[in-house]
Amino acid sequence: MKKHTLVALIFFLVFGVVQAQHTGGKYDREKLEAARVAFITTRLDLKPEQAQKFWPIFNVFNDSREINLKEMSELGKGKDLQLSEAEAKSRIDRKFEIQRKMIVDEEKFVKDLSGILTYNQIIQLNGLSREFARHIYQRRKDDDRK
Structure with a gap:
């Protein structure tokens, strides 16, 4: 139960930070970094x-x-x-x-x-930075349409 709560919290942090970042066309680098850390930590299921x-x-x-x-x-x-x-x-x-x-x-x-890490986690890590960048790009694109 504790693990599921932590995962949910991290996901909410990632999505909340991503939403809060877009201010007048600029992104808060610190918040973006925190979102990236949360995203990778969650996806790799790091202890x-x-x-x-x-x-x-x-x-x-x-x-x-x-x-x-x-x-x-x-x-x-x-x-x-x-x-x-x-x-x-x-x-x-x-x-x-x-x-x-x-x-x-x-x-x-x-x-x-x-x-x-396990070698499986290392392999997963390889694509996570690109996946995060795509995610941010898509969120920004969606926000610009609104």
């Missing part, structure tokens, strides 16, 4: 002791991943400009370096998590 160990590892990995993805995105900018062959090659080489680093980082992340 409190798992969550306590999981989130610091996840946050470090996620921050690093976002930095790498942003850098890769920056490498693709200016594609309409005429790049020298050397600059184009340099950008491609850097992209591959970043991708290799991301693979190494993800392998370490999975290894670190394997002592905290």
Whole structure:
């Protein structure tokens, strides 16, 4: 009974926070982060002791991943400009370096998590960030129609 109450509370928190976030076209980053934490915690069915160990590892990995993805995105900018062959090659080489680093980082992340989560939970985690983003996008789209 206690577990069901906790799950219901987390779901209400996620949906309540998502609804309360949209204020004049801007989102409260803190509330969005709290909703993301609740969403992932609930979907993975994390126990409190798992969550306590999981989130610091996840946050470090996620921050690093976002930095790498942003850098890769920056490498693709200016594609309409005429790049020298050397600059184009340099950008491609850097992209591959970043991708290799991301693979190494993800392998370490999975290894670190394997002592905290089951491998099934780790696989589920892979799609949860995208699922959360889709959920937020859909909620915003629905709110804009109202």
